[in-house]
Amino acid sequence: PEPDELPELIDDIHTEILDLQQTAESILSLLRAGSGSAPSRPQQVNPAKIVEDLIKSRAATISQRNLEILQRYPTAGEVPIDPLLFRLIVGNLLDNAIKFTPPGGTVAVALENCNKMVLKVSDNGPGIPPEHLDKIFDRFYRVDPARQKVTGGAGLGLAIVKEACEKTAGVIHVETSPGEGTVFTVEWHNIR
Numbered sequence: 001p002e003p004d005e006l007p008e009l010i011d012d013i014h015t016e017i018l019d020l021q022q023t024a025e026s027i028l029s030l031l032r033a034g035s036g037s038a039p040s041r042p043q044q045v046n047p048a049k050i051v052e053d054l055i056k057s058r059a060a061t062i063s064q065r066n067l068e069i070l071q072r073y074p075t076a077g078e079v080p081i082d083p084l085l086f087r088l089i090v091g092n093l094l095d096n097a098i099k100f101t102p103p104g105g106t107v108a109v110a111l112e113n114c115n116k117m118v119l120k121v122s123d124n125g126p127g128i129p130p131e132h133l134d135k136i137f138d139r140f141y142r143v144d145p146a147r148q149k150v151t152g153g154a155g156l157g158l159a160i161v162k163e164a165c166e167k168t169a170g171v172i173h174v175e176t177s178p179g180e181g182t183v184f185t186v187e188w189h190n191i192r
Contacts, residue, residue: 040167042080048073048111054091070108079191085164092157093121093184100125117191127178137162
């Protein structure tokens with residue numbers, strides 16, 4: 001390569017390294033979440049604090065994409081849940097919402113704890129075509145493989161979420177409208 005091409009080449013290599021690191025971390029998370037031998041370790045935690053910390057840790061990306069983050073935690077208090085698995089669930093849903101929301105768009109995160117704990121993460125991105133809904137929680141599945149270079153990732157995030165939900169006795173649902181956005185809802189009936 002020519003000397004003037006080196007900065008761009010170094011940037012490309014750096015991006016590829018970060019993608020590989022994220023893929024390796026996703027695979028490790030999936031293995032941890034899905035390991036039948038590793039039980040869930042519930043602790044009394046404040047889920048709203050965990051959500052806020054995860055949003056703060058993504059502040060640079062949120063700012064770069066000029067996204068608005070709406071947060072609502074009206075009745076959230078301490079609950080018994082495995083904090084690592086809860087972080088995996090929220091972090092992956094939040095990452096997807098940030099990734100697929102167009103610049104200047106809105107991501108909403110709501111957490112309620114009345115008769116059950118409910119987490120909702122929504123975006124106003126492109127939505128998910130109905131023919132893909134039954135596959136989005138499969139390992140390595142991507143709705144649009146052609147967008148991988150643009151959005152990154154290996155198609156593991158939602159598989160990790162599903163495994164972590166099952167491990168914490170949570171149930172995940174998805175509602176989507178192509179062109180309007182997606183809402184992921186996780187309900188834990190045994191947590192109050």
